Amino acid sequence: MSGLLDGLFNGISIGAVLLLAALGLAIVFGLMGVINMAHGELIMLGAYTTFVVQNIFKPLGAPWSDFYIFFALVAAFIVAALVGVLLERTVVRYLYGRPLETLLATWGVSLILQQFIRSVSPQFVVGVGLFCALYFGAIAIISRRPDFERIRNWAIAIMVPISVAIALTASNVLGQSFKLGFTRPWFGTQGVDVTAPKWLRGGLAIGDSQLPYTRLFIIALTIVCLLGIYWFLNKTNWGLRIRSVTQNRTMSACLGIPTQKVDAITFAIGSGLAGIAGCAVALLGSVSSNTGQAYIVDTFMVVVIGGVGKLIGSIMAAGAIGILSYVIGSNAIGPLFDSMPFVKSIFEFFATASMAKVVVFALIVVFLQFRPAGLFPQKGRTVEA
Amino acid sequence: MTAVKSSPPAPPEVAPRKSRTLVREVIIVGVIAAVFAFLLPAILGAAGQGVRINQLGRFISLAIAALGIDLIWGYTGMLSLGHGIFFTLGGYAFAMYLQLQLPAGQIPDFFTLYGVTELPFFWKPFYSFPFTLVAIVAIPTIIAAVIGYLVFRNRIRGVYFSILTQAALIVFFNFFNGQQKLINGTNGFKTDSAPLFGAPVSDPKLQTLFYVLSVLFLVGGYALCRWLTSGRLGRLLVAIRDDEPRVRFSGYDPTGYKVFVFAVSAGLAGIAGALFTVQSGIITPKSMDIAFSIEMVIWVAVGGRATLVGAVLGTILVNFAKTLLSEQYPEYWLFFQGALFLLVVTVLPNGILGWLQSDGLLWLRTLGRPQKVSTYPSLEEDIDVKYEQQNLRD
Numbered sequence: 001m002s003g004l005l006d007g008l009f010n011g012i013s014i015g016a017v018l019l020l021a022a023l024g025l026a027i028v029f030g031l032m033g034v035i036n037m038a039h040g041e042l043i044m045l046g047a048y049t050t051f052v053v054q055n056i057f058k059p060l061g062a063p064w065s066d067f068y069i070f071f072a073l074v075a076a077f078i079v080a081a082l083v084g085v086l087l088e089r090t091v092v093r094y095l096y097g098r099p100l101e102t103l104l105a106t107w108g109v110s111l112i113l114q115q116f117i118r119s120v121s122p123q124f125v126v127g128v129g130l131f132c133a134l135y136f137g138a139i140a141i142i143s144r145r146p147d148f149e150r151i152r153n154w155a156i157a158i159m160v161p162i163s164v165a166i167a168l169t170a171s172n173v174l175g176q177s178f179k180l181g182f183t184r185p186w187f188g189t190q191g192v193d194v195t196a197p198k199w200l201r202g203g204l205a206i207g208d209s210q211l212p213y214t215r216l217f218i219i220a221l222t223i224v225c226l227l228g229i230y231w232f233l234n235k236t237n238w239g240l241r242i243r244s245v246t247q248n249r250t251m252s253a254c255l256g257i258p259t260q261k262v263d264a265i266t267f268a269i270g271s272g273l274a275g276i277a278g279c280a281v282a283l284l285g286s287v288s289s290n291t292g293q294a295y296i297v298d299t300f301m302v303v304v305i306g307g308v309g310k311l312i313g314s315i316m317a318a319g320a321i322g323i324l325s326y327v328i329g330s331n332a333i334g335p336l337f338d339s340m341p342f343v344k345s346i347f348e349f350f351a352t353a354s355m356a357k358v359v360v361f362a363l364i365v366v367f368l369q370f371r372p373a374g375l376f377p378q379k380g381r382t383v384e385a
Numbered sequence: 386m387t388a389v390k391s392s393p394p395a396p397p398e399v400a401p402r403k404s405r406t407l408v409r410e411v412i413i414v415g416v417i418a419a420v421f422a423f424l425l426p427a428i429l430g431a432a433g434q435g436v437r438i439n440q441l442g443r444f445i446s447l448a449i450a451a452l453g454i455d456l457i458w459g460y461t462g463m464l465s466l467g468h469g470i471f472f473t474l475g476g477y478a479f480a481m482y483l484q485l486q487l488p489a490g491q492i493p494d495f496f497t498l499y500g501v502t503e504l505p506f507f508w509k510p511f512y513s514f515p516f517t518l519v520a521i522v523a524i525p526t527i528i529a530a531v532i533g534y535l536v537f538r539n540r541i542r543g544v545y546f547s548i549l550t551q552a553a554l555i556v557f558f559n560f561f562n563g564q565q566k567l568i569n570g571t572n573g574f575k576t577d578s579a580p581l582f583g584a585p586v587s588d589p590k591l592q593t594l595f596y597v598l599s600v601l602f603l604v605g606g607y608a609l610c611r612w613l614t615s616g617r618l619g620r621l622l623v624a625i626r627d628d629e630p631r632v633r634f635s636g637y638d639p640t641g642y643k644v645f646v647f648a649v650s651a652g653l654a655g656i657a658g659a660l661f662t663v664q665s666g667i668i669t670p671k672s673m674d675i676a677f678s679i680e681m682v683i684w685v686a687v688g689g690r691a692t693l694v695g696a697v698l699g700t701i702l703v704n705f706a707k708t709l710l711s712e713q714y715p716e717y718w719l720f721f722q723g724a725l726f727l728l729v730v731t732v733l734p735n736g737i738l739g740w741l742q743s744d745g746l747l748w749l750r751t752l753g754r755p756q757k758v759s760t761y762p763s764l765e766e767d768i769d770v771k772y773e774q775q776n777l778r779d
Contacts, residue, residue, distance in 0.1 A: 035544050094731055099544045100464045101730045104686065107679050108726025115719035293675065297555045300548045354559035361556040365535055365549070372539035 006209045007327055013215040015322025016222040017284070020277040021295050022302035022314055023229065024270030030308040031246045031266045034092060034099050037106040039299065040292025041113040042271050045083060046076035046278020047287040048117060051192050066197045069279070073221075076275035083113075084271020088264050096263075110292070117289040121185045122178075127171030134163040191288035200283070218280045225276060230311060232269070242266050246308075301364060307374025316375055321360060329356035410611075414604060421445070422600040426593065439664060440708060441701070442596035445603050446660035448700040451684045452606045452693060453650030453657075458682065459690035460614055461646050462626030463542065467550030468654045469678035470557045471525035475655030476662035476672065477561075477568065478524055481508060482517035483579035483586065483663075495569045505567050521659045522652045529651030533644040542629065554678055561670035573669025576662055586663055599660045603697065606653050610693050613649070622646060623691075683722070686729045689736030699736060 025039045036042075050072040057068035087109055095102040138159045142148060148155075196214050203210040233239040244252045245262045253259050281291060301321060306313030331351035350359050371377075426438045450472055457463045484493045485508065492504050510516045536549055562571050577587040584591055613619060624632045625639050632639050662668040671677075680703075688699020703725070711718040733740055 029544075033544070035548060091727060091731070100458075100462075100547065101734065103464065103544060103547060104679070104682060105727050105730040108723040108730070110723075111676075111719045111726070112723035115716065115723070119716050297548075297552050297675075301552055304545060304548055352563060354563045357559050358556045361552050364552070368539060368541060368549075369535065372541055 005206070007330065008323065009209075009211055009215070010330070011323030011326040012319065013219055013322070014326055015319040016215075016219045017277070017280055018295075018298055018302055018322055019315060019318035020218070020222045020225060020280055021274065022299040022306075022318055023225065023311075024273035024277070025299050026303045026306060026308075026311075026314045027229070027242075027273075028267055028270040029303050031242060032092070032096070032263060034095075034102040035106070035300065035303075036087075036092075036270070037103055037296065038087060038110040038113060039106075039271075039274055040294075040296035041110040042080045042084060042274035042292070043278040043281060043295055044117065044287070044289065044292040045113065046080050046275030047194070047282040047291055048187065048192070048278075049076040049079045049275065050279045050282040051187075051194050051287060054194055066199060069197055069200070069283075073276055073279050076279045077272040078275075080275025080278065081268040081272035084274075085264055085268045087271070088267035092267065093260070093263070114289045114292070117187055118189050119185050120187065123171045123175045124185075126174060127167045130170055131163045131167035134166060135159055138163070187289070189289065191286035193286050194282040196283050214283045218283065221276070221280060225273060226311065226315070229269075229273070233311070238262070238265055301361075305364060305367065305374055307376040310376040313374060313376035324360050324363065325353070325356045328359050329353045414607065418600055418604045422597045426596065438596065439592065440705075442592070442599050443661055443664045444701045444704040445596075445599040446657050446664065447681075447684070447704060448657075448697040449599070449603050449606045449660070450654040450657035450681055451688075451696040451700040452603075452610050453653035454681050455685045455690065455693055455696035456610050456613065456622075456653075457646050457650045459685060459692070459696070460619065460622045460626060461643060463643065463647065464547045464682065465550045465647070465650075466547050466675070466678050466682070467554035468650070468681050469673040470554055471529060471651040471654035472658035472661070472677075472681075473557070473561070473668065473670065473672045474525045474528065475521045475658030476668035477574070477658075478511070478517055478520040478655070479659035480574035480576050480662055480668045481511040481568075482514065483576045483581060484574055485512055486580050495572070496566075499566045501566050521655050525655035525658075526648045526652040530644055530648040533647040534640070537640045537643045537647075551675060551678070554673055554675065558670055558673040561673065571670060573667060573671070575667050577666040581663075587666060592664065595660060595663050599664070602656055602660065606656070607693055607697070609649075609653075613646075614693070618642070680722075683726055683729065685736075687725065687733075687736055689738030689740075689742075692736070692738045692742070695736050695738035698738065702737075 021039075021043055024042075025036060028034065028036055050069075053072040053075050054065075054068050057065045057071065087106070091105050091109065092102055095105060139155065142151070142155045142159075145151070200213045200217055203212040204216065205211075231239075233243060241252070241257045241262050242265070244255075244257060245259050249259060252262075277295075278291075281287065281295070298321065302314055302317045305321070306315075306317035328347075328350055329352060331347055350356060421441075425441070429435065429438050429441075450468060454465065454468060457465055487493065492501075496502070496504075511520070532550075532553060536546060541549065561568060564570060568574075578585050580586075581591060614622065621632070621637065621642055625642065629639055658668070658672070684700040684703050685696045686699070687703050688697065689695025706721075707718060710721055729736065735743065
């Protein structure tokens with residue numbers, strides 16, 4: 001009995017992290033039909049934000065450093081949302097209607113973000129800042145000329161190398177004069193650790209099993225986020241607009257809904273949720289620049305199984321995947337077949353976290369044979385269906 | 386080489402001219418292949434750049450995989466993010482044969498590490514060289530056909546297909562990583578010291594042979610893809626890419642064609658994997674990580690989608706850029722690669738070759754000076770109108 005409870009709890013807590021990570025992705029995918037490959041990196045940014053906030057609050061002493069996690073949640077949401085809006089405004093917007101290209105472009109962004117976290121240092125920030133100031137400043141000045149459209153390509157072709165050269169020289173000179181304090185990366189390639197506040201350590205004892213407080217906190221966080229999103233989508237004006245654009249973009253545009261603004265807002269919220277998921281991930285273990293990679297495929301699976309545009313689909317999918325991977329991975333079923341050694345040995349063969357993924361994927365493919373559009377497909381008449 | 390034209394649909398040409406262009410293309414490809422196979426190694430060797438020959442050989446074998454990607458992505462519009470599976474399977478098949486080149490009764494060393502005393506059953510067929518050669522192509526092809534059938538049958542496509550292939554990739558990666566007792570887990574197989582035809586694989590003569598083989602297979606792969614994409618099948622593939630529901634309404638069942646193309650491209654990736662393995666000396670599950678499979682796509686995207694030459698060109702260009710850049714500044718390669726993804730998708734959606742074909746040549750000729758504007762561009766630049774002007778004059 002306690003084994004079953006244990007399995008259920010662990011499965012749900014795995015599912016909660018998955019759901020938190022997948023929620024933003026599912027909303028964006030439902031609205032714009034794009035898969036954001038950089039979603040994992042937004043989670044990672046959220047985790048690193050938590051780390052930074054923790055370090056800021058640590059010297060402040062007892063009452064503050066215990067509750068840094070709440071500030072970290074807000075900060076992670078804001079940081080990830082800002083990066084998300086930037087991504088949407090500068091890249092995704094131009095690729096609307098070309099989902100496969102969007103996928104590749106966001107993959108490029110995810111590579112850049114990973115390397116950014118590894119090599120960000122004062123020198124790096126000065127260099128990039130200088131380049132942006134020079135380049136965009138110059139373009140802003142040139143764009144006042146009446147014949148800007150004509151000379152635009154030339155202006156870009158000339159200004160990019162000049163700005164790069166100046167920024168590189170300046171940052172290298174500064175790096176040589178200030179030495180290591182200036183050039184050493186902030187985070188580096190090593191993982192960083194976030195320590196949970198005191199009141200989250202330990203666990204709730206039920207019978208002979210223990211439920212860790214961090215896991216309970218994450219489940220609670222997921223529920224709060226779900227309620228928040230549900231309220232936002234169903235009770236606010238912007239939520240109404242988001243739902244309408246999800247259902248029929250062209251018709252919504254005809255009725256005067258600013259679809260571009262809706263896209264930006266949705267992307268911001270989806271990315272912000274990724275940031276919050278990053279906070280949760282940071283509580284579970286060490287965080288490195290590869291953290292995001294570990295989550296993306298699982299979160300994609302949640303989106304595929306759940307179907308587009310329904311929260312309930314994502315919830316069920318995340319729960320099912322979480323429980324299944326835990327049950328198979330921990331060999332919870334195997335002992336039930338003591339009388340049949342062959343069946344038992346099969347279950348034991350798959351009883352590791354990575355082999356459980358193999359089984360879960362096989363089950364997903366089988367599931368898609370019956371429900372190709374996921375658990376709760378969008379209803380309507382299209383040629384595609 | 387720019388004779389490769391797929392889209393826009395060219396007006397039907399007269400038969401004799403077609404065969405003449407074909408002959409010309411065969412000669413051009415043959416000459417280039419001969420230069421790459423025989424002349425280039427001699428030149429590089431004389432210039433003291435022997436390392437580059439090996440690198441070039443590896444990149445040429447990667448280009449075979451890129452041809453397959455171009456076939457399914459460029460022509461059929463299916464973006465597979467899981468070609469690392471087929472690449473690795475081909476590599477493992479060859480590596481397993483090489484591991485078994487031992488005195489009778491012995492089993493490969495690593496088995497003893499994990500306390501395995503008897504060869505697992507699926508290793509047994511790899512004693513035979515002909516079986517291995519077949520397996521390099523057949524295993525990836527069959528697996529791709531099964532995955533493809535299960536996916537395409539349900540009309541799963543677009544982004545869903547991409548994600549599913551990626552998930553399949555992760556699954557295979559986990560499986561290969563986790564099975565130490567069967568296939569040596571994370572460590573993979575080293576092929577350097579294994580004997581083949583009486584010499585170790587790393588022997589310069591064998592390496593030259595592999596290099597020439599890579600070029601030959603690349604030419605063969607090119608010919609195959611060219612043949613597949615030029616006839617009616619090619620048009621059907623492009624039709625599937627551009628409007629699949631309409632293809633279905635016209636009475637075709639796209640499933641079979643998609644499965645077929647996916648399987649062919651997997652077979653090509655398998656050959657590429659085998660050739661790459663013997664030239665780099667090792668195969669591990671790392672060639673199934675997510676990044677590598679997406680990299681394959683960017684090679685094609687840089688060179689130019691739906692231009693087979695572009696796929697080859699892009700592969701060699703990007704990979705040389707990668708080696709040169711990561712030799713100098715290892716930490717900046719990822720920035721560069723990320724920027725490459727962004728730039729290719731936003732600025733050069735048709736790749737280098739596509740740009741050259743559309744307006745690059747014109748731009749190069751005039752070096753960006755403004756052009757005379759046509760009064761009725763839609764009429765004066767229309768391909769069909771031009772064709773009629775040239776050919777329908779009595």
